[in-house]
Amino acid sequence: MKIAIHHRLGSFSAAWIEYCQDNHIPYKIVDAYKDDIIDQLADCDIFMWHHHHAIYKDTLFAKQLLYTLQVAGKKVFPDVNTGFTFDDKVAQKYLLEAVNAPLVPSYVFYSRSEALEWIRKESFPKIFKLRGGAGASNVRLVKSKRQAVRIANLAFSRGISTFNRMDHLKDAWRLFREHHLSWNSFCKELVRSVISTDYAQKHGREKGYVYFQNFIPNNEFDVRLIVIKDRAYGMKRMCRKNDFRASGSSNFIYDNIDERTLKIAFNTAEKIALQSVAFDFIYDELGNPLIIEMSYGYGTKGSSKCKGYWTKDLKWHEGTFNPFGWQIENLING
Known part of the structure; x- marks a missing residue:
């Protein structure tokens, strides 16, 4: 082969x-x-x-x-099941709802009038997201109905850029201050914040829909679990300082992973027949784990330091491992 x-x-x-x-x-x-x-x-x-x-x-x-x-x-x-929702949070919403996975309550609208009617009845804050973007890009905390109305009006008129220059610059400065980014790398990101990205220039603005998720406060971290068939590994990602977002923080903890998140991750991956997937979890007001997003592609900086992995029976296996080898083995043997 x-x-x-x-x-x-x-x-x-x-x-x-x-x-x-x-x-x-x-x-x-x-x-x-x-x-x-x-x-x-x-x-x-x-x-x-x-x-x-x-x-x-x-x-x-x-x-x-x-x-x-x-x-x-x-x-x-990735095969079709694994890759078709990649970088598409709206598709993930539909898929996770269809298999009854515990998703953070999410809402999508394809007309301005329906979006504004929903905003009128809802309480805030909420989380606004574009359908694409990783590392917490294109994710905003919407604190009021007035702010939500402005976003909806923009989404159904000139659209919303996939690249937020100010957020990009703030993230670069944060990573530099926390010693996750060198001076040369920071300067490169500074230039990028001015000229935008090749993707944003070619893709154009997102328009014609608006997507929100419930904001669940008091989460100091999320749980990132990566499932590759019958094995999984992961960590807690601590939230950025003075921010609700954990993705992109580069601050990881590898102990005390909630067994409930493991069960949900294994069961959901099996239902959808995913080859490899990263699930991100937070907790609702009652302490129940909920999926925020999923992706077949994920960063390796944090996960490469995991101390071991779990098998589907939730047994812990201490020691080094090669998840990319698992991906190949599963293709050859599957």
Whole structure:
């Protein structure tokens, strides 16, 4: 069995390549952006591509290519079930509701009048989100009806940019002050905050819908759990200072993970038949865990320091492990 891997710096692909080399698994590097990608894959049984939400050309065709190859009989990562809600919080809402997963109450509207009517009846604060974005980007705390009305009016007129320059600059400054970002890296982010991103320039503004979630106060952290078939690992991500958001904080705790979140994560991943997924949890006012979001793609900075992993029977396995190897093993053996 031969594996084709689209290689991108900073993605899962380096770990996949290393695993194949270490375990003498036949593989080859392919270029998904080339017109002859189908021919490149002719002698391969598996295609793996860690496509990225902020690379505009990935968003144009990655899911379609992977689906096409899956229909044609090849094994792919991510497959349709795993990847179709990637970077789409609205799709995640529908999917998690459909399988009765415990989701933070979420609301989406496709007309200005319905959105304004809902805002009129609701209490605030609420969380506003664009359907795409990671690391808590495009996520705002909406403190009042008046602010929510302004957002709805904007969403159904000129639209909302996927890149918030001021938030980007604030995050860069925070990471620099907390020594998570070098001076050179901070300067690069400063320039980016002025000229925007390639994705935002090409994608344009989000418009024609508005999406809110309930704001649940007093959460000092969220729980990030990554499930790869019958194994899982994760951590607590502490909230940023003076902020409700945990994603992007770079402050992790690896102890005392709630067993209930593990059960929910394993059960939900199995219901949807996901190859690999990261679930983020917070707790409601009664202490019940609720899913905020899910994603097949996730950062590895925090998870690489996990002290072990759980199997589906909730048994803890202490020691180092290779989740990217698990992804390959599951494709070969599945």
